[in-house]
Amino acid sequence: MALHRGRGFAAINYPIGMNLGGDPSQALVHSNPEGKFTVALSSIDLGQGMKSVTRQIAAETLGVPVEDVYVDTADSDTGPHCMGSFASRGTHRVGNAVIEAAQEARAVMLEAAAEELEVDAGDLVTDGRGSIHVKGAPSRAITTMAACQAAQFRQGRTVSGRGIFLIPLSEVDPDTGEMTPVSCFAHAAMLVEVEVDDETGEVRVLDMQSAYEVGRALNPRLVEQQLVGGAWMGMSHAAWETTEPRYPDRAHGPVDFNSYLMPGPGDIAPHHISVLERPAPDGPFGGKGPGEMCANPVLPAVCNAVYDAVGVRIDELPVTPEKVLRGIRANGGARPRGRL
Amino acid sequence: MAKKPVTFTLNGAERAAFADDGENLLQFLRRGVGDLGPKYGCGQGSCGACTVLVDGAPHLSCLMLAEAVAGRRVETVSGLARDGALHPLQEAFMDGFAAQCGYCTPGMLMAAKALLDRNPRPSRDEVVEAIGGNLCRCTGYAPIIEAILAAAERRATA
Numbered sequence: 341m342a343l344h345r346g347r348g349f350a351a352i353n354y355p356i357g358m359n360l361g362g363d364p365s366q367a368l369v370h371s372n373p374e375g376k377f378t379v380a381l382s383s384i385d386l387g388q389g390m391k392s393v394t395r396q397i398a399a400e401t402l403g404v405p406v407e408d409v410y411v412d413t414a415d416s417d418t419g420p421h422c423m424g425s426f427a428s429r430g431t432h433r434v435g436n437a438v439i440e441a442a443q444e445a446r447a448v449m450l451e452a453a454a455e456e457l458e459v460d461a462g463d464l465v466t467d468g469r470g471s472i473h474v475k476g477a478p479s480r481a482i483t484t485m486a487a488c489q490a491a492q493f494r495q496g497r498t499v500s501g502r503g504i505f506l507i508p509l510s511e512v513d514p515d516t517g518e519m520t521p522v523s524c525f526a527h528a529a530m531l532v533e534v535e536v537d538d539e540t541g542e543v544r545v546l547d548m549q550s551a552y553e554v555g556r557a558l559n560p561r562l563v564e565q566q567l568v569g570g571a572w573m574g575m576s577h578a579a580w581e582t583t584e585p586r587y588p589d590r591a592h593g594p595v596d597f598n599s600y601l602m603p604g605p606g607d608i609a610p611h612h613i614s615v616l617e618r619p620a621p622d623g624p625f626g627g628k629g630p631g632e633m634c635a636n637p638v639l640p641a642v643c644n645a646v647y648d649a650v651g652v653r654i655d656e657l658p659v660t661p662e663k664v665l666r667g668i669r670a671n672g673g674a675r676p677r678g679r680l
Numbered sequence: 681m682a683k684k685p686v687t688f689t690l691n692g693a694e695r696a697a698f699a700d701d702g703e704n705l706l707q708f709l710r711r712g713v714g715d716l717g718p719k720y721g722c723g724q725g726s727c728g729a730c731t732v733l734v735d736g737a738p739h740l741s742c743l744m745l746a747e748a749v750a751g752r753r754v755e756t757v758s759g760l761a762r763d764g765a766l767h768p769l770q771e772a773f774m775d776g777f778a779a780q781c782g783y784c785t786p787g788m789l790m791a792a793k794a795l796l797d798r799n800p801r802p803s804r805d806e807v808v809e810a811i812g813g814n815l816c817r818c819t820g821y822a823p824i825i826e827a828i829l830a831a832a833e834r835r836a837t838a
Contacts, residue, residue, distance in 0.1 A: 386780075387780030387781030387818050389780075561777050562777070565819070565823060566780075568819065568820045568822055569780060573817070573818075596722060596724060598726060604814075604815065604821070605808045605811050605812060605824065605825060606808045606809070608820060611820075611822070
Protein backbone atom coordinates (compact mmCIF):
# COMPACT_ATOMS: atom_id res chain seq x y z
CA MET A 341 0.00 0.00 0.00
CA ALA A 342 1.31 3.40 -0.91
CA LEU A 343 0.26 6.97 -1.50
CA HIS A 344 1.23 8.25 -4.92
CA ARG A 345 1.45 11.90 -5.82
CA GLY A 346 0.74 13.16 -9.28
CA ARG A 347 0.30 16.45 -11.10
CA GLY A 348 -2.12 17.15 -13.90
CA PHE A 349 -2.55 20.09 -16.22
CA ALA A 350 -5.37 21.35 -18.41
CA ALA A 351 -5.92 24.49 -20.44
CA ILE A 352 -9.10 25.70 -22.08
CA ASN A 353 -10.41 28.24 -24.54
CA TYR A 354 -13.87 29.13 -23.36
CA PRO A 355 -16.43 30.68 -25.73
CA ILE A 356 -18.57 33.39 -24.13
CA GLY A 357 -22.26 32.94 -24.94
CA MET A 358 -23.85 30.62 -27.44
CA ASN A 359 -25.03 30.51 -31.01
CA LEU A 360 -28.33 28.70 -31.34
CA GLY A 361 -30.35 31.07 -33.44
CA GLY A 362 -28.85 34.36 -32.34
CA ASP A 363 -27.93 35.42 -28.83
CA PRO A 364 -29.59 38.68 -27.74
CA SER A 365 -30.11 40.43 -24.43
CA GLN A 366 -31.97 43.66 -23.79
CA ALA A 367 -31.88 46.36 -21.13
CA LEU A 368 -34.13 49.30 -20.32
CA VAL A 369 -32.92 52.23 -18.24
CA HIS A 370 -35.03 55.05 -16.87
CA SER A 371 -34.79 57.74 -14.22
CA ASN A 372 -37.20 57.92 -11.32
CA PRO A 373 -38.79 61.04 -9.79
CA GLU A 374 -36.03 61.25 -7.18
CA GLY A 375 -33.39 61.36 -9.91
CA LYS A 376 -32.16 57.82 -9.42
CA PHE A 377 -32.05 55.21 -12.13
CA THR A 378 -33.68 51.84 -12.59
CA VAL A 379 -32.18 49.27 -14.93
CA ALA A 380 -34.80 46.70 -15.96
CA LEU A 381 -33.43 43.31 -16.99
CA SER A 382 -34.71 39.79 -17.29
CA SER A 383 -31.21 38.49 -16.64
CA ILE A 384 -31.43 36.62 -13.39
CA ASP A 385 -28.83 36.92 -10.67
CA LEU A 386 -28.16 33.43 -9.30
CA GLY A 387 -25.57 34.75 -6.92
CA GLN A 388 -22.96 35.21 -9.62
CA GLY A 389 -23.20 39.00 -9.36
CA MET A 390 -25.32 39.98 -12.36
CA LYS A 391 -27.02 42.75 -10.43
CA SER A 392 -23.77 44.09 -9.02
CA VAL A 393 -21.88 44.17 -12.28
CA THR A 394 -24.72 45.62 -14.37
CA ARG A 395 -25.23 48.23 -11.67
CA GLN A 396 -21.57 49.23 -11.95
CA ILE A 397 -21.77 49.30 -15.74
CA ALA A 398 -24.93 51.44 -15.72
CA ALA A 399 -23.52 53.90 -13.17
CA GLU A 400 -20.23 54.21 -15.04
CA THR A 401 -22.00 54.86 -18.35
CA LEU A 402 -24.62 57.22 -16.96
CA GLY A 403 -21.95 59.09 -15.00
CA VAL A 404 -23.82 58.81 -11.69
CA PRO A 405 -22.88 57.27 -8.32
CA VAL A 406 -23.40 53.51 -8.15
CA GLU A 407 -25.72 54.13 -5.18
CA ASP A 408 -28.09 55.96 -7.55
CA VAL A 409 -28.70 52.88 -9.68
CA TYR A 410 -31.11 50.09 -8.90
CA VAL A 411 -31.13 46.94 -11.02
CA ASP A 412 -34.52 45.25 -11.27
CA THR A 413 -34.51 41.64 -12.45
CA ALA A 414 -37.80 40.80 -10.81
CA ASP A 415 -39.98 39.64 -13.66
CA SER A 416 -39.05 38.16 -17.02
CA ASP A 417 -42.67 38.59 -18.20
CA THR A 418 -42.64 42.36 -17.85
CA GLY A 419 -38.90 42.98 -18.26
CA PRO A 420 -37.08 43.29 -21.57
CA HIS A 421 -36.05 40.00 -23.14
CA CYS A 422 -32.88 38.16 -22.19
CA MET A 423 -31.74 34.75 -23.41
CA GLY A 424 -30.81 33.89 -19.83
CA SER A 425 -28.13 33.49 -17.21
CA PHE A 426 -26.05 30.70 -18.70
CA ALA A 427 -23.15 30.08 -21.08
CA SER A 428 -21.09 32.64 -19.15
CA ARG A 429 -22.88 35.27 -21.21
CA GLY A 430 -24.22 37.63 -18.54
CA THR A 431 -21.47 40.20 -18.18
CA HIS A 432 -20.67 40.27 -21.89
CA ARG A 433 -24.15 40.27 -23.48
CA VAL A 434 -26.17 42.03 -20.80
CA GLY A 435 -23.36 44.42 -19.95
CA ASN A 436 -23.23 45.61 -23.56
CA ALA A 437 -27.01 46.04 -23.64
CA VAL A 438 -26.86 48.07 -20.44
CA ILE A 439 -24.17 50.33 -21.90
CA GLU A 440 -26.33 51.06 -24.96
CA ALA A 441 -29.41 51.75 -22.85
CA ALA A 442 -27.50 53.89 -20.36
CA GLN A 443 -25.88 55.92 -23.16
CA GLU A 444 -29.30 56.80 -24.55
CA ALA A 445 -30.61 57.77 -21.12
CA ARG A 446 -27.47 59.76 -20.38
CA ALA A 447 -27.91 61.75 -23.61
CA VAL A 448 -31.44 62.78 -22.58
CA MET A 449 -30.24 63.64 -19.06
CA LEU A 450 -27.55 65.89 -20.53
CA GLU A 451 -30.05 67.55 -22.93
CA ALA A 452 -32.31 68.26 -19.97
CA ALA A 453 -29.39 69.65 -17.98
CA ALA A 454 -28.33 71.76 -20.97
CA GLU A 455 -31.78 73.27 -21.22
CA GLU A 456 -31.75 74.16 -17.53
CA LEU A 457 -28.23 75.60 -17.64
CA GLU A 458 -28.82 77.27 -21.02
CA VAL A 459 -25.70 75.72 -22.49
CA ASP A 460 -24.96 73.20 -25.22
CA ALA A 461 -25.33 69.55 -24.16
CA GLY A 462 -22.05 68.79 -25.94
CA ASP A 463 -20.21 70.96 -23.42
CA LEU A 464 -21.46 69.05 -20.40
CA VAL A 465 -19.67 66.39 -18.38
CA THR A 466 -20.67 64.28 -15.39
CA ASP A 467 -18.44 63.97 -12.34
CA GLY A 468 -19.73 60.53 -11.30
CA ARG A 469 -20.71 61.94 -7.92
CA GLY A 470 -24.14 63.23 -8.84
CA SER A 471 -23.33 66.46 -10.62
CA ILE A 472 -23.31 67.66 -14.23
CA HIS A 473 -21.24 70.70 -15.14
CA VAL A 474 -19.88 72.64 -18.07
CA LYS A 475 -16.49 71.31 -19.12
CA GLY A 476 -13.85 73.56 -17.53
CA ALA A 477 -16.43 75.46 -15.47
CA PRO A 478 -17.35 73.28 -12.46
CA SER A 479 -19.47 76.00 -10.88
CA ARG A 480 -21.81 76.02 -13.87
CA ALA A 481 -23.50 72.89 -12.57
CA ILE A 482 -26.73 71.06 -11.91
CA THR A 483 -27.25 67.87 -9.98
CA THR A 484 -28.26 64.76 -11.89
CA MET A 485 -31.34 64.68 -9.68
CA ALA A 486 -32.32 68.24 -10.60
CA ALA A 487 -31.71 67.53 -14.28
CA CYS A 488 -33.85 64.38 -14.21
CA GLN A 489 -36.60 66.13 -12.27
CA ALA A 490 -36.57 69.07 -14.68
CA ALA A 491 -36.87 66.64 -17.57
CA GLN A 492 -39.92 65.02 -16.04
CA PHE A 493 -41.71 67.91 -14.38
CA ARG A 494 -40.87 70.89 -16.62
CA GLN A 495 -39.64 69.70 -19.99
CA GLY A 496 -41.76 66.59 -20.45
CA ARG A 497 -38.90 64.32 -21.43
CA THR A 498 -38.36 60.70 -20.48
CA VAL A 499 -34.81 60.22 -19.25
CA SER A 500 -34.67 56.68 -20.52
CA GLY A 501 -32.84 54.41 -22.89
CA ARG A 502 -33.14 51.11 -24.69
CA GLY A 503 -30.31 48.72 -25.29
CA ILE A 504 -29.84 45.42 -27.03
CA PHE A 505 -26.75 43.38 -27.70
CA LEU A 506 -27.02 40.64 -30.27
CA ILE A 507 -24.56 38.10 -31.50
CA PRO A 508 -26.40 37.02 -34.67
CA LEU A 509 -26.71 33.41 -35.72
CA SER A 510 -23.65 32.36 -37.64
CA GLU A 511 -24.66 30.19 -40.60
CA VAL A 512 -22.35 27.39 -41.60
CA ASP A 513 -20.66 27.97 -44.95
CA PRO A 514 -21.90 25.05 -47.07
CA ASP A 515 -18.63 24.85 -49.01
CA THR A 516 -16.05 25.14 -46.27
CA GLY A 517 -18.01 24.30 -43.12
CA GLU A 518 -16.72 27.50 -41.58
CA MET A 519 -18.71 29.54 -39.15
CA THR A 520 -18.09 32.24 -36.55
CA PRO A 521 -20.16 31.16 -33.61
CA VAL A 522 -18.24 33.11 -31.01
CA SER A 523 -16.92 36.66 -30.85
CA CYS A 524 -15.12 36.39 -27.56
CA PHE A 525 -13.08 33.72 -25.82
CA ALA A 526 -11.93 33.54 -22.22
CA HIS A 527 -9.05 31.29 -21.22
CA ALA A 528 -7.87 29.27 -18.29
CA ALA A 529 -5.05 26.97 -17.24
CA MET A 530 -5.08 24.74 -14.20
CA LEU A 531 -2.48 22.63 -12.43
CA VAL A 532 -3.63 20.25 -9.70
CA GLU A 533 -1.66 18.01 -7.41
CA VAL A 534 -3.33 14.85 -6.13
CA GLU A 535 -2.52 11.99 -3.84
CA VAL A 536 -3.86 8.57 -4.80
CA ASP A 537 -4.11 5.70 -2.33
CA ASP A 538 -3.41 2.51 -4.28
CA GLU A 539 -5.11 0.37 -1.64
CA THR A 540 -8.42 2.24 -1.41
CA GLY A 541 -8.40 4.06 -4.75
CA GLU A 542 -9.16 7.32 -3.01
CA VAL A 543 -8.03 10.53 -4.66
CA ARG A 544 -7.26 13.58 -2.56
CA VAL A 545 -6.58 16.95 -4.14
CA LEU A 546 -3.70 18.61 -2.33
CA ASP A 547 -3.32 21.83 -4.22
CA MET A 548 -4.72 23.77 -7.16
CA GLN A 549 -2.93 26.47 -9.10
CA SER A 550 -4.71 28.34 -11.83
CA ALA A 551 -4.59 31.26 -14.18
CA TYR A 552 -7.85 32.64 -15.53
CA GLU A 553 -7.99 35.21 -18.30
CA VAL A 554 -11.34 36.93 -17.96
CA GLY A 555 -11.03 40.12 -19.98
CA ARG A 556 -11.25 43.10 -17.65
CA ALA A 557 -12.25 41.99 -14.15
CA LEU A 558 -15.09 44.49 -13.74
CA ASN A 559 -15.53 43.56 -10.09
CA PRO A 560 -12.34 41.82 -8.95
CA ARG A 561 -13.78 40.47 -5.69
CA LEU A 562 -16.77 38.95 -7.47
CA VAL A 563 -14.44 37.43 -10.06
CA GLU A 564 -12.29 35.88 -7.35
CA GLN A 565 -15.38 34.65 -5.53
CA GLN A 566 -16.68 32.97 -8.67
CA LEU A 567 -13.33 31.40 -9.47
CA VAL A 568 -12.85 29.95 -5.99
CA GLY A 569 -16.38 28.58 -5.78
CA GLY A 570 -16.67 27.50 -9.40
CA ALA A 571 -13.35 25.66 -9.40
CA TRP A 572 -14.43 23.73 -6.34
CA MET A 573 -17.66 22.85 -8.10
CA GLY A 574 -15.46 21.49 -10.91
CA MET A 575 -13.48 19.51 -8.36
CA SER A 576 -16.71 18.17 -6.99
CA HIS A 577 -17.80 17.03 -10.45
CA ALA A 578 -14.39 15.44 -10.99
CA ALA A 579 -14.38 13.35 -7.84
CA TRP A 580 -17.84 13.09 -6.33
CA GLU A 581 -20.95 14.32 -8.07
CA THR A 582 -22.79 12.34 -10.70
CA THR A 583 -26.34 12.06 -11.98
CA GLU A 584 -26.01 8.36 -12.77
CA PRO A 585 -27.88 6.49 -13.99
CA ARG A 586 -27.87 8.99 -16.82
CA TYR A 587 -30.72 9.90 -19.12
CA PRO A 588 -32.32 8.11 -21.01
CA ASP A 589 -32.10 5.39 -18.37
CA ARG A 590 -35.56 5.45 -16.81
CA ALA A 591 -34.06 5.36 -13.34
CA HIS A 592 -32.46 8.74 -14.01
CA GLY A 593 -34.01 11.36 -11.80
CA PRO A 594 -33.64 13.47 -8.71
CA VAL A 595 -32.07 11.86 -5.69
CA ASP A 596 -31.35 13.10 -2.19
CA PHE A 597 -28.13 14.09 -0.49
CA ASN A 598 -27.80 10.60 0.98
CA SER A 599 -26.92 9.28 -2.46
CA TYR A 600 -25.79 12.46 -4.23
CA LEU A 601 -22.30 13.11 -2.96
CA MET A 602 -21.38 16.71 -2.41
CA PRO A 603 -18.15 17.74 -0.74
CA GLY A 604 -18.25 19.52 2.57
CA PRO A 605 -15.98 22.20 4.01
CA GLY A 606 -13.51 19.55 5.17
CA ASP A 607 -12.83 18.37 1.62
CA ILE A 608 -11.42 21.53 0.07
CA ALA A 609 -7.89 22.10 -1.17
CA PRO A 610 -5.90 25.34 -1.29
CA HIS A 611 -6.40 27.14 -4.59
CA HIS A 612 -3.91 29.73 -5.80
CA ILE A 613 -5.40 31.92 -8.51
CA SER A 614 -3.90 34.40 -10.91
CA VAL A 615 -6.39 36.57 -12.73
CA LEU A 616 -5.09 37.81 -16.07
CA GLU A 617 -6.83 40.78 -17.61
CA ARG A 618 -6.81 41.17 -21.37
CA PRO A 619 -9.78 43.41 -22.14
CA ALA A 620 -12.10 42.03 -24.82
CA PRO A 621 -12.55 44.44 -27.75
CA ASP A 622 -16.29 43.79 -27.86
CA GLY A 623 -16.81 43.37 -24.11
CA PRO A 624 -18.39 45.93 -21.79
CA PHE A 625 -15.38 47.90 -20.51
CA GLY A 626 -13.40 44.90 -21.76
CA GLY A 627 -15.20 42.32 -19.63
CA LYS A 628 -15.72 38.73 -20.74
CA GLY A 629 -17.00 36.63 -17.84
CA PRO A 630 -15.60 33.81 -15.76
CA GLY A 631 -18.85 31.81 -15.50
CA GLU A 632 -18.68 28.14 -16.34
CA MET A 633 -15.02 28.42 -17.17
CA CYS A 634 -14.26 28.39 -13.44
CA ALA A 635 -15.18 24.73 -13.24
CA ASN A 636 -14.17 23.37 -16.63
CA PRO A 637 -10.38 22.94 -16.44
CA VAL A 638 -10.47 21.15 -13.10
CA LEU A 639 -11.97 17.92 -14.43
CA PRO A 640 -9.35 17.09 -17.08
CA ALA A 641 -6.57 18.33 -14.80
CA VAL A 642 -7.64 15.90 -12.07
CA CYS A 643 -7.86 13.01 -14.54
CA ASN A 644 -4.40 13.84 -15.82
CA ALA A 645 -3.07 14.04 -12.28
CA VAL A 646 -4.49 10.61 -11.44
CA TYR A 647 -2.81 9.24 -14.57
CA ASP A 648 0.44 10.87 -13.51
CA ALA A 649 0.14 9.40 -10.00
CA VAL A 650 -0.80 5.77 -10.69
CA GLY A 651 -0.90 5.35 -14.47
CA VAL A 652 -4.68 4.89 -14.63
CA ARG A 653 -6.50 6.73 -17.40
CA ILE A 654 -10.03 7.54 -16.18
CA ASP A 655 -12.26 8.36 -19.14
CA GLU A 656 -15.63 8.49 -17.41
CA LEU A 657 -16.46 10.89 -14.61
CA PRO A 658 -16.51 11.04 -11.68
CA VAL A 659 -13.13 9.65 -10.67
CA THR A 660 -14.41 7.20 -8.06
CA PRO A 661 -12.19 5.01 -5.87
CA GLU A 662 -13.71 1.97 -7.59
CA LYS A 663 -12.66 3.12 -11.05
CA VAL A 664 -9.17 3.95 -9.81
CA LEU A 665 -8.79 0.58 -8.09
CA ARG A 666 -10.08 -1.34 -11.12
CA GLY A 667 -7.60 0.55 -13.27
CA ILE A 668 -4.72 -0.18 -10.92
CA ARG A 669 -5.68 -3.86 -10.85
CA ALA A 670 -5.95 -4.04 -14.64
CA ASN A 671 -2.43 -2.60 -14.86
CA GLY A 672 -1.12 -5.12 -12.37
CA GLY A 673 -0.39 -2.43 -9.81
CA ALA A 674 0.13 1.29 -9.57
CA ARG A 675 2.39 2.64 -12.28
CA PRO A 676 3.47 6.10 -11.25
CA ARG A 677 4.50 7.92 -14.41
CA GLY A 678 7.49 9.41 -12.65
CA ARG A 679 8.95 5.91 -12.45
CA LEU A 680 8.15 4.79 -16.00
CA MET B 681 -55.82 17.84 12.83
CA ALA B 682 -55.13 18.72 16.44
CA LYS B 683 -53.18 21.87 17.07
CA LYS B 684 -50.99 22.41 20.07
CA PRO B 685 -50.01 25.77 21.50
CA VAL B 686 -46.24 26.18 21.72
CA THR B 687 -44.78 28.94 23.84
CA PHE B 688 -41.11 29.64 23.39
CA THR B 689 -38.56 32.42 23.06
CA LEU B 690 -37.68 33.46 19.53
CA ASN B 691 -34.66 35.70 19.20
CA GLY B 692 -35.17 37.06 22.70
CA ALA B 693 -38.93 37.66 22.46
CA GLU B 694 -41.63 35.49 23.99
CA ARG B 695 -43.75 33.89 21.26
CA ALA B 696 -46.75 31.60 21.20
CA ALA B 697 -48.20 29.87 18.15
CA PHE B 698 -50.16 26.78 17.27
CA ALA B 699 -48.27 23.81 15.88
CA ASP B 700 -49.91 21.04 13.89
CA ASP B 701 -49.53 17.51 15.18
CA GLY B 702 -46.13 16.25 14.07
CA GLU B 703 -45.17 19.57 12.50
CA ASN B 704 -41.45 20.09 12.34
CA LEU B 705 -39.77 23.17 13.75
CA LEU B 706 -38.78 24.50 10.33
CA GLN B 707 -42.35 24.53 9.01
CA PHE B 708 -43.59 25.87 12.31
CA LEU B 709 -41.14 28.78 12.23
CA ARG B 710 -41.73 29.59 8.58
CA ARG B 711 -45.49 29.06 8.25
CA GLY B 712 -46.77 29.30 11.82
CA VAL B 713 -44.57 32.05 13.20
CA GLY B 714 -43.63 33.77 9.95
CA ASP B 715 -39.85 33.72 10.39
CA LEU B 716 -38.52 33.02 6.91
CA GLY B 717 -34.87 33.08 8.02
CA PRO B 718 -34.31 29.33 8.27
CA LYS B 719 -34.38 27.76 4.80
CA TYR B 720 -35.88 24.54 3.54
CA GLY B 721 -33.09 22.78 1.67
CA CYS B 722 -33.42 19.01 1.67
CA GLY B 723 -35.97 18.42 4.42
CA GLN B 724 -34.06 15.40 5.68
CA GLY B 725 -31.20 16.78 7.71
CA SER B 726 -28.49 16.53 5.05
CA CYS B 727 -27.83 20.12 4.02
CA GLY B 728 -27.95 22.35 7.10
CA ALA B 729 -29.83 25.24 5.47
CA CYS B 730 -32.48 25.03 8.21
CA THR B 731 -30.01 25.24 11.12
CA VAL B 732 -31.31 27.18 14.14
CA LEU B 733 -30.04 27.38 17.70
CA VAL B 734 -32.09 25.87 20.51
CA ASP B 735 -30.78 26.87 23.93
CA GLY B 736 -27.60 27.93 22.14
CA ALA B 737 -26.89 24.64 20.39
CA PRO B 738 -27.29 24.15 16.63
CA HIS B 739 -30.22 22.01 15.55
CA LEU B 740 -31.59 20.97 12.18
CA SER B 741 -35.05 22.45 12.44
CA CYS B 742 -36.40 20.15 9.71
CA LEU B 743 -35.72 17.14 11.94
CA MET B 744 -37.06 18.59 15.18
CA LEU B 745 -40.67 18.59 16.30
CA ALA B 746 -42.08 22.06 16.86
CA GLU B 747 -43.45 21.17 20.28
CA ALA B 748 -39.95 20.18 21.40
CA VAL B 749 -39.03 23.87 21.70
CA ALA B 750 -41.79 24.62 24.23
CA GLY B 751 -40.27 26.72 26.97
CA ARG B 752 -36.91 26.86 25.19
CA ARG B 753 -34.83 29.56 23.57
CA VAL B 754 -34.75 29.53 19.75
CA GLU B 755 -32.41 31.73 17.73
CA THR B 756 -32.62 32.17 13.96
CA VAL B 757 -30.69 34.29 11.48
CA SER B 758 -33.51 36.87 11.67
CA GLY B 759 -32.37 37.77 15.18
CA LEU B 760 -28.67 38.17 14.42
CA ALA B 761 -28.75 41.86 13.55
CA ARG B 762 -29.64 44.02 16.54
CA ASP B 763 -30.91 47.60 16.42
CA GLY B 764 -29.98 47.88 12.76
CA ALA B 765 -26.40 46.73 13.40
CA LEU B 766 -25.24 43.56 11.71
CA HIS B 767 -23.76 40.76 13.81
CA PRO B 768 -19.95 40.54 13.47
CA LEU B 769 -20.41 37.26 11.58
CA GLN B 770 -22.73 38.95 9.08
CA GLU B 771 -20.22 41.77 8.67
CA ALA B 772 -17.44 39.26 8.08
CA PHE B 773 -19.52 37.27 5.58
CA MET B 774 -20.25 40.48 3.69
CA ASP B 775 -16.67 41.74 3.73
CA GLY B 776 -15.32 38.33 2.77
CA PHE B 777 -17.77 37.69 -0.09
CA ALA B 778 -18.81 34.52 1.75
CA ALA B 779 -22.25 34.32 0.14
CA GLN B 780 -23.30 33.94 -3.47
CA CYS B 781 -26.84 32.67 -3.95
CA GLY B 782 -27.28 32.99 -0.18
CA TYR B 783 -29.46 29.95 0.39
CA CYS B 784 -27.02 28.19 2.73
CA THR B 785 -26.05 31.44 4.46
CA PRO B 786 -28.68 31.48 7.27
CA GLY B 787 -27.64 27.97 8.31
CA MET B 788 -23.94 28.74 7.98
CA LEU B 789 -24.31 31.86 10.12
CA MET B 790 -26.19 30.02 12.87
CA ALA B 791 -23.74 27.10 12.91
CA ALA B 792 -20.92 29.63 13.11
CA LYS B 793 -22.64 31.59 15.88
CA ALA B 794 -23.05 28.44 17.95
CA LEU B 795 -19.33 27.81 17.54
CA LEU B 796 -18.16 31.32 18.43
CA ASP B 797 -20.53 31.52 21.41
CA ARG B 798 -18.86 28.55 23.04
CA ASN B 799 -15.40 28.88 21.50
CA PRO B 800 -14.52 32.51 20.69
CA ARG B 801 -11.12 31.68 19.14
CA PRO B 802 -11.62 28.50 17.11
CA SER B 803 -8.91 26.92 14.99
CA ARG B 804 -9.49 26.44 11.29
CA ASP B 805 -10.22 22.75 11.89
CA GLU B 806 -12.78 23.62 14.52
CA VAL B 807 -14.51 25.98 12.09
CA VAL B 808 -14.56 23.27 9.43
CA GLU B 809 -16.03 20.82 11.93
CA ALA B 810 -18.67 23.30 13.08
CA ILE B 811 -20.00 23.88 9.56
CA GLY B 812 -19.35 20.30 8.48
CA GLY B 813 -23.08 19.61 8.28
CA ASN B 814 -23.81 22.61 6.08
CA LEU B 815 -23.61 22.24 2.31
CA CYS B 816 -22.77 25.15 0.01
CA ARG B 817 -23.04 24.98 -3.76
CA CYS B 818 -21.48 28.31 -4.74
CA THR B 819 -18.57 29.41 -2.61
CA GLY B 820 -16.27 26.40 -2.38
CA TYR B 821 -16.44 26.93 1.42
CA ALA B 822 -13.08 28.71 1.63
CA PRO B 823 -14.56 32.24 1.87
CA ILE B 824 -17.02 31.04 4.56
CA ILE B 825 -14.25 29.48 6.65
CA GLU B 826 -12.16 32.64 6.27
CA ALA B 827 -15.10 34.86 7.22
CA ILE B 828 -15.80 32.92 10.42
CA LEU B 829 -12.13 33.09 11.39
CA ALA B 830 -12.11 36.82 10.57
CA ALA B 831 -15.18 37.43 12.74
CA ALA B 832 -13.52 35.63 15.66
CA GLU B 833 -10.33 37.60 15.13
CA ARG B 834 -12.17 40.91 14.92
CA ARG B 835 -14.15 40.20 18.05
CA ALA B 836 -11.01 39.23 19.95
CA THR B 837 -9.12 42.35 18.95
CA ALA B 838 -12.09 44.74 19.31
